[in-house]
Each structure stands twice: as C-alpha cells, then as structure tokens.
Amino acid sequence: MNMKTRYGIGPLLPVPGFTASGLHSGIKKNGKPDLMLIASDRPASVAGAFTTNIVRAAPVEHSRSVVAAGSCQAIICNSGNANAYTGPQGAADCAEMAALTALTLGISADQVLVASTGVISQTLPMNAVRSGIPKVATELAADGWRAASEAILTTDLVAKCHSTTFQANGRTITVSGIAKGSGMIHPNMATMLAFVATDAPVASAHLQPLLADVTEQTFNRITVDGDTSTNDCVLLLANGAAGGQPLVPDAPEWNAFSCAVYEVCDNLARAIVADGEGATKMVTVTVSGLASEDDALRVARQIATSNLVKTALFGSDPNWGRLIAAAGQAGVPFDPPRASLTIGNVPLVKHGSYLGAKAEASCGQVMAGDEFTIELSLGEGDGSASVVTCDLSYDYVRINADYRS
Amino acid sequence: MNMKTRYGIGPLLPVPGFTASGLHSGIKKNGKPDLMLIASDRPASVAGAFTTNIVRAAPVEHSRSVVAAGSCQAIICNSGNANAYTGPQGAADCAEMAALTALTLGISADQVLVASTGVISQTLPMNAVRSGIPKVATELAADGWRAASEAILTTDLVAKCHSTTFQANGRTITVSGIAKGSGMIHPNMATMLAFVATDAPVASAHLQPLLADVTEQTFNRITVDGDTSTNDCVLLLANGAAGGQPLVPDAPEWNAFSCAVYEVCDNLARAIVADGEGATKMVTVTVSGLASEDDALRVARQIATSNLVKTALFGSDPNWGRLIAAAGQAGVPFDPPRASLTIGNVPLVKHGSYLGAKAEASCGQVMAGDEFTIELSLGEGDGSASVVTCDLSYDYVRINADYRS
Structure with missing residues (x-):
C-alpha cells in the first residue's frame, strides 16, 4: 500500500444521529460525484476553522456566520466550482443552496453550513445544484460517508477519511471525518476541506476552542506548496446522539474526546499531504532544542516550505547543508x-560535525522510502514542533503548469 | 539574444585605480576559473550588505569586520568552495587568504575583503589557494574585469556584469560591477555575490547608507526560490581615483552617483533572476494602491514566491485566480x-471583474515571451513596490533533485 492509500483510506464508521450522501449532480463535466450532504437528526453543536486568506469565497462567509451562532443540522458541499470571486451573485447562490437544503430537510436555513471547492470566478451552475439537492437528500444514509467523501474531491487521487471511537460515561462515542486536499482546476488554487462529526454531547462553547487547538496542531502544520486558498475550512459537528452527560473540559472524559478529535484530524491532515500534488514522499520535519514551541515551529515551517529542501527530498538527497541553511533563514x-540532524533516526550531523559518507549513504537509503522523519536539534531549549510536508517533483510542475498544453 | 545574455553580458568598463583578474587555481575539478582578485591602487572606502541567514560562512564574518572599519584595498574571492560550516579551520583558512593576498600586494591584511562560493562543509583546498593567489595577483589588469566576472561563477550559465558612467564636478566617473547568482553545487544552496567598484571620491560613512538603500531596492527585491544563502554578500568600493571634491549627500552630484550605483545593482540583480536555476522567464510583479510601500512589498513578495504562481508563469497561464489568492495570503x-490586474499592460481583471476569454488569450500571448510585467492594483493608496521573479520549471526540479542520478 503506498502512502496515499495508506493515509487516505482509513476506517470510516457511521456516527449515530448523522446520515451522509454524495452523487453527481451535473456540476462536473466528467460525471464524477460533485454534491455532498451531511445531516444530523437533531441540531448539533458546531465549530469551524476558516482560511486566513483576505480573499474568501461566498460559502466561507456564510458558514462563518452559522458557526458563530453555534448550532447547525446539515452541511451541503459541492465540488467542481468554488463559488469564489463571484461577487453578489455568488453570495445569492450560496444562500439559495442553504435555503434549498433547509427546505428539503425541513430545517431552518441558518442551520445549514455551505462549502464549495473547484474552479473559481465562475458562477455556480445553479440548475444542477437545484435539481441535485433533493436527490442527494433522498440518498442520505447512515453508511453514506464513503459516497460523501468521494463527492468533495477535485483532483485528489484518493478519498480521505478516518474514524475512531472512545469510551465516556459507559458509552461508546464515535468521531468520523472526511477531507479533500490540494487539487487544481483551472483557474484555481489548492483547497482544503475537512468535515468531522461526532455523537458526543458537547456544547459549542467548548467545541470551538478544542477545534482551534486541534487545527493548529494538525491542519495548520502541514504544507504542500505554502499556498492557502480562498475556500479552506474545517467543520466539527457534535450532535449528542450518544446521550449521557455533556462532556466538558477538565472532566475525565474530555481528554479521550480531545484525543479522538486529534486522531481524526491528524490522519486527515497527513492524508492531504500524502495526496499533495505530485507528492511522492511524506516527510515529518521536527525541530527541537529552541527556547519555545513558536520558535521551533517557525524553523520547522521554513525547512518544510523551502523549495531547495523539497527538491532534495524528491531526489532522496540527504542535503544537510540545505536543511541547516533553510533553518537559518527563519x-x-x-x-x-x-546543530544535530538525523534522518529516519540515522545521525548525519552531530553538534555541528558532519558524520561522513557512510552516514550520508544510510540517510539516502531512508530517503528512498516514501515516509520518514527529519529531526533537527538546535540546542538545549525545551521548544519543539513538527510540520508535515511533501517533496517537490516534476509532477508538481506538470500539474500546475501544463494543463493547457 | 535571450533574457540570460540580454541581462548578463552588459557593458564592462575599467575603473581608474582598480585592476582585476581571474584564473583557474585548482579548486574546481573541471578546470574552470575559480579565483578572482580585485585591487585598488589606494585604500578605498567600502560598504557591504551581507546575508541575514543565522548560518554564515567564515568569509562573511571576516568581510563584515573589514567593512565595519571602513577601508579596503582588495577583494579576494574563490568559487567552487563556500568555506561555510567549516568551523575554526574555515576561519583560519579565510584569515590566511586575506594575509597571503595582503602580503602579495604589499598591503595590510585588514584591507582585504574575502568571499567564497561553492560547496559547503568542506574545508578549502589551501594548496590550490596558496599557489593561486600570487598568480592571480600577477595577472591584475585594468581590463581584467571580464576574467574576474568568470572566476566567481559556480553553475551560472552566463557571467553577469554592468557598467555606467556619470559626470560630477567636470569629471567622468565610472561604476562597474560583477555578480554571480544562484548556482548549486553539492551539497550547497543558492549564493549571490556582487562586487561593485567606482573611482568616485566618497567617504565610507556616506557609502554604507547608499548601498543599504540600493540593495533594498535591487538585490533584496529579486527572488529565484525564496532561499537565502550562508554566503550572500554585496560589496561596494570607492577609491576616489577620479579626483575632485568628495561626493556628499545633498550635493547636486550625489543624485547622479546614486543613480549610477542603482543602475549597476539593478542590472546585476535582474541578471541573477534571468539566470536563475531553470528560469525561462523573468517577471516583474508590481503591486500598487495599498497604504504603504511596505504593504505593497509584502504582497508583491508573496506573489513572486508562490509556487502556484511560478508554475503558472512557466505554463504561460494568465491564472489570475492564483495571483489574487496569493496576494490575499500576505x-x-x-x-x-x-482589484485590477494587467499582464504586459493588457487588462485582465478590472475592479474585481474578469474581462473575459479574449483578454485572457492576449495575456497568454504576453506570457509566452521571456520577460513581462504583472501589475496588480488593489485600491486607492499611494504605496507601490515591485519584485522581480522567475518561473518554476522542470529544470529547477532537475537541477536541484537530480544531480546525483
């Protein structure tokens, strides 16, 4: 199993109280699934994390206001068109998607989150959307998550999903998530979406800080090409269908819940890197020994986004000069x-001294694999941080430059 | 003439009082020139700009202290070995290069600037350096600049040089410069060196702020791959051989002098981008309409370093969605x-509206050329700034990933 399927195709469990579905509505010309619906049989607490790009798509603005209100009962998402940079018409189309979904499900429009991904600057083909929404609602099913995960993809090579369970107050609680990663459709940019659902009983007030924290540790610590999109969003819904006492921070069960959400998001985030455009390798860059986690994170990010480092990863080249020089730029x-450096636990530089050709050859063998860790220790401090990145290959250039030729 | 030679091979005039030379000393295995000397017949005022990387090579540390003292009479530079990450031995070798050059020229060692570029983490082959320095001194000549410009190259495809003259106090004053750009030698990173000499009479105290200002407007506004090296340095020497009253800021001649230094540095900086690794196009990204120059520069840099933008440049794709989304990330x-966007003066987006397929096709034609400007106007402010960048091609990946295969 290569790294893409290893991370992409995780377990995918139904979540009590939730149903999901996905189908082809006619937005995509190639007949692939392009419309997804997730519904809860009761209002769910909701948290969201959204792109920091100044340029934001209409559905991002809509969903931010739903998240701010703290309650929702459905997510409608289309792929093939990002409804970004579409002006007042885009905002109206997004509102109509929410309204039509609400009407179909018999809920209020302010309970519907909207997400879109795909081509930008074109208005949505609303005829397809209008006829698609009632159909995708008809297909809602407890085991519809797989179909849902396929309907949010653009040029992703594999669907991305992960589930886990934990015990709280004598009940088994499920957390399931699906995501899409960086795909490119003319004339568009990478977009990341992730939807996570749980039957845990949690108030929105507690959900939002948890998601912010988990997102910072997972989705915000991956990089494919350093670009952030107009449509990125992560949504977490908790409908309480498991029953029992609400989970609250500092209660014994909270840790298990946090870990479950982290596990799902971490796996989805890695799946996005593994399926990054042109990626042949997934590499975890860990920096330690600095004064603070923030310092370590800045250095790790600088290494993880350096084109010179990323091309060396592609070439299986233990190019410690580039790694340390990239660190020095932060x-x-x-x-x-x-500075000490190990690649896949093989020491290559120790306290500033290069350990020689034999160590370098061993590191080169590690780098010929499709997943490994680079660890850079820079001193005696306690601050450490990791960023997950991929290599920069010919295919990255081909995918992003050549689609017209 | 393609863009590399168009910018690389500029005029190269002798500078009164200066001599220069370059030859093969044995550092490079391929027989190409690898040792350069520039000498002034009298102590010159000196200014320098150095890498901001935390990891700095021995010669950078040495030359910083010479520049701080404000006077020098020679620059000795080798290519093929960066003398970086070489510890105490590297510092000793650098000091010996300065001492031997001083001895040969009959000057003091604290009058000698040192620069190195090439492979890192290997100590200099000092036998070659020791025998080379007397030879390169023997070849010093007023018209030796061309040989000098060739001896500082690593994997540059063309030598980079530019000269200009101006009139001050009834005298013709010359400014000549040579540079090398981003080259890659295992296991190394991009390195930029530029040496500029003039016979203008200028005190070091006035030279340093001018160079800082010009560097900020030229060498600091180019990008090839966003990485800065351990060895980057720009040196400006003024020996006063033209005679006449010293040039001082606010005097009528100062503007002509500033413009001449700017012209030389701007041409050298563009030559570096044009000869960037794998570059097939040189693109000036201009952002205007923001509150300040700083704001505009941040946005222009974000666009100019975006891999999604750079691959679109390679593909001659007027991908305005990527351009505006990259702007939004700053x-x-x-x-x-x-937002309004023009490519090569062809409007593509006006006040947020895409101008259609015909405009896009015209922009695509502009982008098929090897040099053009992208102008993004974002509002009504007075702040504007430009950054010069190149495209991200298959050859960039090949050069940086494949040299072992």
Whole structure:
C-alpha cells in the first residue's frame, strides 16, 4: 500500500444521529460525484476553522456566520466550482443552496453550513445544484460517508477519511471525518476541506476552542506548496446522539474526546499531504532544542516550505547543508555548531560535525522510502514542533503548469 | 539574444585605480576559473550588505569586520568552495587568504575583503589557494574585469556584469560591477555575490547608507526560490581615483552617483533572476494602491514566491485566480472587488471583474515571451513596490533533485 492509500483510506464508521450522501449532480463535466450532504437528526453543536486568506469565497462567509451562532443540522458541499470571486451573485447562490437544503430537510436555513471547492470566478451552475439537492437528500444514509467523501474531491487521487471511537460515561462515542486536499482546476488554487462529526454531547462553547487547538496542531502544520486558498475550512459537528452527560473540559472524559478529535484530524491532515500534488514522499520535519514551541515551529515551517529542501527530498538527497541553511533563514537565533540532524533516526550531523559518507549513504537509503522523519536539534531549549510536508517533483510542475498544453 | 545574455553580458568598463583578474587555481575539478582578485591602487572606502541567514560562512564574518572599519584595498574571492560550516579551520583558512593576498600586494591584511562560493562543509583546498593567489595577483589588469566576472561563477550559465558612467564636478566617473547568482553545487544552496567598484571620491560613512538603500531596492527585491544563502554578500568600493571634491549627500552630484550605483545593482540583480536555476522567464510583479510601500512589498513578495504562481508563469497561464489568492495570503488587508490586474499592460481583471476569454488569450500571448510585467492594483493608496521573479520549471526540479542520478 503506498502512502496515499495508506493515509487516505482509513476506517470510516457511521456516527449515530448523522446520515451522509454524495452523487453527481451535473456540476462536473466528467460525471464524477460533485454534491455532498451531511445531516444530523437533531441540531448539533458546531465549530469551524476558516482560511486566513483576505480573499474568501461566498460559502466561507456564510458558514462563518452559522458557526458563530453555534448550532447547525446539515452541511451541503459541492465540488467542481468554488463559488469564489463571484461577487453578489455568488453570495445569492450560496444562500439559495442553504435555503434549498433547509427546505428539503425541513430545517431552518441558518442551520445549514455551505462549502464549495473547484474552479473559481465562475458562477455556480445553479440548475444542477437545484435539481441535485433533493436527490442527494433522498440518498442520505447512515453508511453514506464513503459516497460523501468521494463527492468533495477535485483532483485528489484518493478519498480521505478516518474514524475512531472512545469510551465516556459507559458509552461508546464515535468521531468520523472526511477531507479533500490540494487539487487544481483551472483557474484555481489548492483547497482544503475537512468535515468531522461526532455523537458526543458537547456544547459549542467548548467545541470551538478544542477545534482551534486541534487545527493548529494538525491542519495548520502541514504544507504542500505554502499556498492557502480562498475556500479552506474545517467543520466539527457534535450532535449528542450518544446521550449521557455533556462532556466538558477538565472532566475525565474530555481528554479521550480531545484525543479522538486529534486522531481524526491528524490522519486527515497527513492524508492531504500524502495526496499533495505530485507528492511522492511524506516527510515529518521536527525541530527541537529552541527556547519555545513558536520558535521551533517557525524553523520547522521554513525547512518544510523551502523549495531547495523539497527538491532534495524528491531526489532522496540527504542535503544537510540545505536543511541547516533553510533553518537559518527563519529569523530564529541559534548556534550552528550545536546543530544535530538525523534522518529516519540515522545521525548525519552531530553538534555541528558532519558524520561522513557512510552516514550520508544510510540517510539516502531512508530517503528512498516514501515516509520518514527529519529531526533537527538546535540546542538545549525545551521548544519543539513538527510540520508535515511533501517533496517537490516534476509532477508538481506538470500539474500546475501544463494543463493547457 | 535571450533574457540570460540580454541581462548578463552588459557593458564592462575599467575603473581608474582598480585592476582585476581571474584564473583557474585548482579548486574546481573541471578546470574552470575559480579565483578572482580585485585591487585598488589606494585604500578605498567600502560598504557591504551581507546575508541575514543565522548560518554564515567564515568569509562573511571576516568581510563584515573589514567593512565595519571602513577601508579596503582588495577583494579576494574563490568559487567552487563556500568555506561555510567549516568551523575554526574555515576561519583560519579565510584569515590566511586575506594575509597571503595582503602580503602579495604589499598591503595590510585588514584591507582585504574575502568571499567564497561553492560547496559547503568542506574545508578549502589551501594548496590550490596558496599557489593561486600570487598568480592571480600577477595577472591584475585594468581590463581584467571580464576574467574576474568568470572566476566567481559556480553553475551560472552566463557571467553577469554592468557598467555606467556619470559626470560630477567636470569629471567622468565610472561604476562597474560583477555578480554571480544562484548556482548549486553539492551539497550547497543558492549564493549571490556582487562586487561593485567606482573611482568616485566618497567617504565610507556616506557609502554604507547608499548601498543599504540600493540593495533594498535591487538585490533584496529579486527572488529565484525564496532561499537565502550562508554566503550572500554585496560589496561596494570607492577609491576616489577620479579626483575632485568628495561626493556628499545633498550635493547636486550625489543624485547622479546614486543613480549610477542603482543602475549597476539593478542590472546585476535582474541578471541573477534571468539566470536563475531553470528560469525561462523573468517577471516583474508590481503591486500598487495599498497604504504603504511596505504593504505593497509584502504582497508583491508573496506573489513572486508562490509556487502556484511560478508554475503558472512557466505554463504561460494568465491564472489570475492564483495571483489574487496569493496576494490575499500576505496578511495585508485589501478589498478584492477593487482589484485590477494587467499582464504586459493588457487588462485582465478590472475592479474585481474578469474581462473575459479574449483578454485572457492576449495575456497568454504576453506570457509566452521571456520577460513581462504583472501589475496588480488593489485600491486607492499611494504605496507601490515591485519584485522581480522567475518561473518554476522542470529544470529547477532537475537541477536541484537530480544531480546525483
């Protein structure tokens, strides 16, 4: 199993109280699924994390206001068209998607989250959307998550999903998530969407800080090409169908819940990197020994986004000079003679000294694999952080430059 | 003439009082020139700009201290070995290069600037350097600049040079410069060096702020791959051989002098981008209409370093969605519906509205050329800034990933 399917095709459990579905409505010209619906049989608490790009698509603006109100009962999502940079018409189309979904499900329009991904600057083919929404609602099913996960893809090579369960107050609670990663459709940019649902009973007030924290540790610590899109969003819904006492921070069960949400998001985030455009390798860059986690994160990000590093990853080249020089660009002070570097646990540089050709050859063998860790220790501090990245290959250039030729 | 030679092979005039030379000393295995010397017949005022990377090579540390003292009479530079990450031995070798050059020229060692570029983490082959320095000194000549410009290259495809003259106090004053750009030698990173000499009479105290300002407007506004190296440095020497009153800021001649230094540095900077690794196009990204130049520069840099934009440049794709989305990532607030975009003076987006397939086709034709400008106007402010970048091609990946295969 290669890294794409290893991470992409995780377990996918039904979540009590939720149903899901996906189908082809006619937005995509190639006949692939393009409309997804997730519904809860009762109002769910909701949390969201959205793109920090100044340029935001209409559905992002809509869903931010739904999340702010704290309650929702459905997510409608189309792929093939991002409804971004579409002006007042785009906002009206998004509102209509929410209204039509609400009408079909017999709920209020302010209970419907909307997401879109695909081509930008074109208005949505609303005829397809209008006829599709009643159909996708008809197909809602407890085991419809797989179909849902396929209907949100653009040029992703594999669907991305992950589920886990935990015990709380004598009940088994499920957390399931689906995601899409960086795909490119003319004239568009990478877009990341992730939808996570749980039957845990949790108030929105507690859900939002948890999602913010988990997103910071997972989706915000991956990079494919350093670009953030107009449509990125992560949504977490908790409908309480498991019953029992509400989970609250500091209660014994909260840790298990946090870990379950983290596990799902971490796996989805890695699946996105593994399926990054042109990616042949997934690499975890860990930086330690700095004064703070923030410092370590800045250095790890600088390494993980360096084109010189990413091309060296593609070439299976243990190019420690590039790694340490990239670290030196982050603006975080450190003492180069204290730097130690391991690749896949094989030491390559120790306290500033290169360990020789044999160590380098061993590291090269590690790098010929499709998943490994690069660890850079820069001193004696306690601050450490990791960023997951992929290599920069010919296919990245081909996918992003050549689609017209 | 393609863009590389159009920018690389500029005029190269002798500078009174200066001599230069370059030859093969044995550092490079391929027999190409690898040792350069520039000498002034009298102490010159000196200014320098150095890498901001935390990891700095030994010669950078040495030359910083010479520049701080404000006077120098020679630059010795080798290519093929960066003397970076070489510890105490590297510092000793650098000091010996300065001392031997001083001895050969009959000057003091604290009058010698040192620069190195090439492979990192290997100590200099000092036997070659020791025998090379007396030879390169023997070849010093007023018209030796061309040989000098060739001896500082690594994997550059063309030598980079530019000269200009101006009139001050009835005298003709010359400014000549040579540079090298991003080359890659295992296991190394991009390195930029530029040496500029003039016979203008200028005190170091006035030279340093001018160079800082010009560097900020030229070398700091280019990008090839977003990485900065351990060895980057720009040196400006003024020996006063033209005679006459010293040039001082606010005097009528100062503007002509500033413009001449700017012209040389701007041409060298563009030559570096044109000869960037794998570059097939040189593109000036201009952002205007923001509150300040700083804001505009941040947005222009974000566009110029985006891999999605750079691959679109390679593909001659007028992908305005990527351009505007990249702009939105800079963290500078703007109102997307006010954005206007032209490529090679052809309007593509006006006040947030896409101008259609015909405009896009015209822009695609512009982008098929090897040099053009992208102008993004984001509002009504006075702040504008430009960054010069190149495309991201298959060859960039090949050069940086494949040299072992």
